[in-house]
Amino acid sequence: MCGKVCHTSLIGGFMEDKMVPNIVVGRLPLYLRTLQLMNQEGRRVTSSQELGERLGISAAQIRKDLSQFGEFGKQGTGYSIEFLTKQLREILHVDKVWDVAVVGIGDVGHALARYQGFSNRGFRIVMLFDSDQHKIGTQVGEFTVQNINNVVPMIRQSGVQVAMLSVPADQAQHVTNSLVEAGVKSILNYAPINITVPVSVHVQYIDPVLHLQRMTYYLE
Amino acid sequence: MCGKVCHTSLIGGFMEDKMVPNIVVGRLPLYLRTLQLMNQEGRRVTSSQELGERLGISAAQIRKDLSQFGEFGKQGTGYSIEFLTKQLREILHVDKVWDVAVVGIGDVGHALARYQGFSNRGFRIVMLFDSDQHKIGTQVGEFTVQNINNVVPMIRQSGVQVAMLSVPADQAQHVTNSLVEAGVKSILNYAPINITVPVSVHVQYIDPVLHLQRMTYYLE
Numbered sequence: 001m002c003g004k005v006c007h008t009s010l011i012g013g014f015m016e017d018k019m020v021p022n023i024v025v026g027r028l029p030l031y032l033r034t035l036q037l038m039n040q041e042g043r044r045v046t047s048s049q050e051l052g053e054r055l056g057i058s059a060a061q062i063r064k065d066l067s068q069f070g071e072f073g074k075q076g077t078g079y080s081i082e083f084l085t086k087q088l089r090e091i092l093h094v095d096k097v098w099d100v101a102v103v104g105i106g107d108v109g110h111a112l113a114r115y116q117g118f119s120n121r122g123f124r125i126v127m128l129f130d131s132d133q134h135k136i137g138t139q140v141g142e143f144t145v146q147n148i149n150n151v152v153p154m155i156r157q158s159g160v161q162v163a164m165l166s167v168p169a170d171q172a173q174h175v176t177n178s179l180v181e182a183g184v185k186s187i188l189n190y191a192p193i194n195i196t197v198p199v200s201v202h203v204q205y206i207d208p209v210l211h212l213q214r215m216t217y218y219l220e
Numbered sequence: 221m222c223g224k225v226c227h228t229s230l231i232g233g234f235m236e237d238k239m240v241p242n243i244v245v246g247r248l249p250l251y252l253r254t255l256q257l258m259n260q261e262g263r264r265v266t267s268s269q270e271l272g273e274r275l276g277i278s279a280a281q282i283r284k285d286l287s288q289f290g291e292f293g294k295q296g297t298g299y300s301i302e303f304l305t306k307q308l309r310e311i312l313h314v315d316k317v318w319d320v321a322v323v324g325i326g327d328v329g330h331a332l333a334r335y336q337g338f339s340n341r342g343f344r345i346v347m348l349f350d351s352d353q354h355k356i357g358t359q360v361g362e363f364t365v366q367n368i369n370n371v372v373p374m375i376r377q378s379g380v381q382v383a384m385l386s387v388p389a390d391q392a393q394h395v396t397n398s399l400v401e402a403g404v405k406s407i408l409n410y411a412p413i414n415i416t417v418p419v420s421v422h423v424q425y426i427d428p429v430l431h432l433q434r435m436t437y438y439l440e
Contacts, residue, residue, distance in 0.1 A: 022434075023243070029433035034414065054414055093436040100432075107334055111327030112428070117389075117412040121429045122436065161439060162432060169337075186435035188428055192337040194254065194274055202438055204431035208332070208408055209341045211424035212320075212382060213249035214242075215406035216313040216342065218422055219381060 024065050030055055031062065032088040035081050036120070047078040094122025099160045101184070103175055104167030105130040105145050108190050112164055113141040123162065127154065131171075148175070155182035162186045169193040244285050250275055251282065252308040255301050256340070267298040314342025319380045321404070323395055324387030325350040325365050328410050332384055333361040343382065347374065351391075368395070375402035382406045389413040 034054050038046055048059040048066075055062075066072050066084075069091055073079040089095040100123050102112050113128055128140055131148040138145050146154060155163075163184045167175050172191035179187060186202045189195055197203055254274050258266055268279040268286075275282075286292050286304075289311055293299040309315040320343050322332050333348055348360055351368040358365050366374060375383075383404045387395050392411035399407060406422045409415055417423055 025437050026434050028437070029430040032433070033412070033427070033430065037413065091437065092433045093439055094433055098432070098436060098439075107327070107331030111331050114327055115428070117427065117429055121433070123429065123432055162436070164428065185439055186432070188431050188435070192253070193257065202435040204435055206426060206428060206431060207253070207337065208335070208384065208426060209337055209343065210249040210253065211408050211426060212318070212343055212406070213252070213312045213314055213341070214246050215408070215422040215424055216318060216382070217245050217248070217311065219313055219318075219405055 020068050024068060027057070027061075027065055028088055028092055030057075031065075032085065032092065032094075033121075035085045035088065038081050039085060043081055045078045046081055046084075048073075050078075089122070092122070096122070098123050098162045099126040099158065100124065101127040101129065101151075101155055101160050101163045101179075103129045103148065103151065103163055103165050103179065104171075104190075105132075105135050105140055106166060106168075108166040109164075110140060112166065113143060126160065127158065129154075131167075148178075151175075151178050152182040155179065155184060160184065162188075164188045164190065165195075166190040240288050244288060247277070247281075247285055248308055248312055250277075251285075252305065252312065252314075253341075255305045255308065258301050259305060263301055265298045266301055266304075268293075270298075309342070312342070316342070318343050318382045319346040319378065320344065321347040321349065321371075321375055321380050321383045321399075323349045323368065323371065323383055323385050323399065324391075324410075325352075325355050325360055326386060326388075328386040329384075330360055332386065333363060346380065347378065349374075351387075368398075371395075371398050372402045375399065375404060380404065382408075384408045384410065385415075386410040 031051060034051055035046070048062040051062050052059040072084050072087055102109050102125055105113065105128050109128065113125060118124060125143070128143045128145045129148045129151050130136060130145050135145045136147045161184055163179050165172060165175060165187055169191045172189065172193050172195050176187060176195045176197060180197055180201055185200065187197065188204050188206060190206050192207050192209070195203060251271060254271055255266070268282040271282050272279040292304050292307055322329050322345055325333070325348050329348065333345060338344060345363070348363045348365045349368045349371050350356060350365050355365045356367045381404055383399050385392060385395060385407055389411045392409065392413050392415050396407060396415045396417060400417055400421055405420065407417065408424050408426060410426050412427050412429070415423060
C-alpha cells in the first residue's frame with residue numbers, strides 16, 4: 001500500500017536501482033508458488049504463456065513483471081523452472097527461512113500452528129503467545145503457548161521479525177504496539193481491523209470477507 | 221484476475237455501462253470495512269483524505285475509484301458515512317446476506333465455522349461438509365457436519381452460491397468440480413493450490429505464505 005519502493009538488482013554486472021510497484025511484488029509469490037507446483041509435477045521448463053494460463057494473468061504481464069528484475073528466459077525456449085524458482089526465492093528473500101511468531105491461539109492461531117503450507121516456502125513458526133491462563137503452558141502442535149506478557153523480551157531476544165496476529169479485534173492494536181516495540185517488521189493480521197504501525201513496518205491483512213465481497217460484486 | 225468486467229450503474233437517471241477494473245473492485249471492500257469501523261466509532265462524515273490515511277491509499281485514488289460508480293460526496297463537505305456505506309453495500313451486492321457453505325472441517329474449517337467477522341458484512345455460514353467419518357454428524361459451532369458425498373444435491377437444493385474451501389491440497393480440485401456442478405459461483409480457496417474453474421465461476425485465494433512473501437521482499 002506504500003506506492004513504490006526501491007529495488008536494487010544486479011543486472012549485467014552493475015547495480016541498478018529500480019522502483020518496483022507493490023502490485024508487481026504482490027504477483028511474484030503467485031509465480032513462485034506455481035513454479036514450485038510445476039516442479040513437484042516433474043516439469044523442467046515453462047513459458048510465460050503457460051504460467052499465465054494457470055494464473056489467469058496475461059503472458060505479456062508476466063514477461064513485463066519479470067523483466068523488472070532481469071533476464072530469466074530465452075526467446076523461444078521459455079524459462080528453466082529450477083532457475084526461475086531460485087531467482088524468485090532470492091528476490092523475495094525466501095532463499096532463507098524466516099522465524100515466525102503466532103500471537104493469539106484461538107481457532108485461527110491453532111490452524112496456523114499446525115498449517116502444513118509453510119515448509120519449503122521460507123517460513124517456520126517458532127513461538128506461540130496467548131493471554132489466556134488456560135492456554136499458557138499448553139502444547140499446540142510442536143510448541144508450548146507462552147504468556148503474552150513476555151512477548152517483548154522473548155521476541156527481542158530471538159530476533160524474530162515476522163509475526164502472525166490472530167487476536168480478537170479489540171486487542172489487535174495493543175498487541176501490535178508490543179510487536180513493533182519488540183522489533184517485528186512484518187505483521188500478517190487476521191483480526192478484522194486495520195492496525196497502525198510505523199512506516200518501517202509492513203502489514204498484510206487476511207480477512208475472508210474482503211475476498212468474498214470481491215466476488216459477490218460479480219454475482220447477481 | 222479476469223481483466224475488466226462490465227458494471228452497470230445508474231447515474232443521472234440513465235443507465236451507463238462502464239468497465240471497472242478488478243483492482244478497483246478489490247479496493248471497495250477495504251473502503252466499506254473502514255466506513256463500518258468509523259460508524260462503530262460514532263462518526264458521521266469522512267473524507268477521501270481520512271480514508272486514505274487509514275488505508276495507506278492516496279486520497280486521489282479513492283476519489284477516482286468511487287467516481288467510477290457515481291457522485292457520493294460534495295466538494296468541501298466530504299462523504300456521509302451512512303450514505304457511502306449503503307452505496308458500497310449495494311455495489312458489492314452485500315445489501316443482502318449470502319448463504320455460504322464451508323467444505324473441509326479441519327483447523328481452518330473450524331475457525332471459519334466459528335468466525336465472528338461475517339455478521340453485518342453480507343455473509344452467513346449455513347452448511348459444513350467433510351469426508352471424515354469421525355467428523356460427519358458432529359456439531360461445530362451451530363452446525364452439524366454433513367457428508368461430502370451429499371454436497372452436490374444439498375448445495376443445489378439450497379441454492380448456495382458461495383463456498384469456502386478448506387480441504388487438503390490434493391482434494392481441492394476434485395471438491396471444486398463438485399461445487400461447480402452444484403451451482404456454486406464464488407469459491408474462497410484456503411488450500412495452497414491453484415484450482416481450475418469455468419469462466420463463470422470466481423475464485424479468490426487465501427494463502428498466508430503469499431502475504432508473508434510480499435513482506436519479506438522488503439526485509440533485509
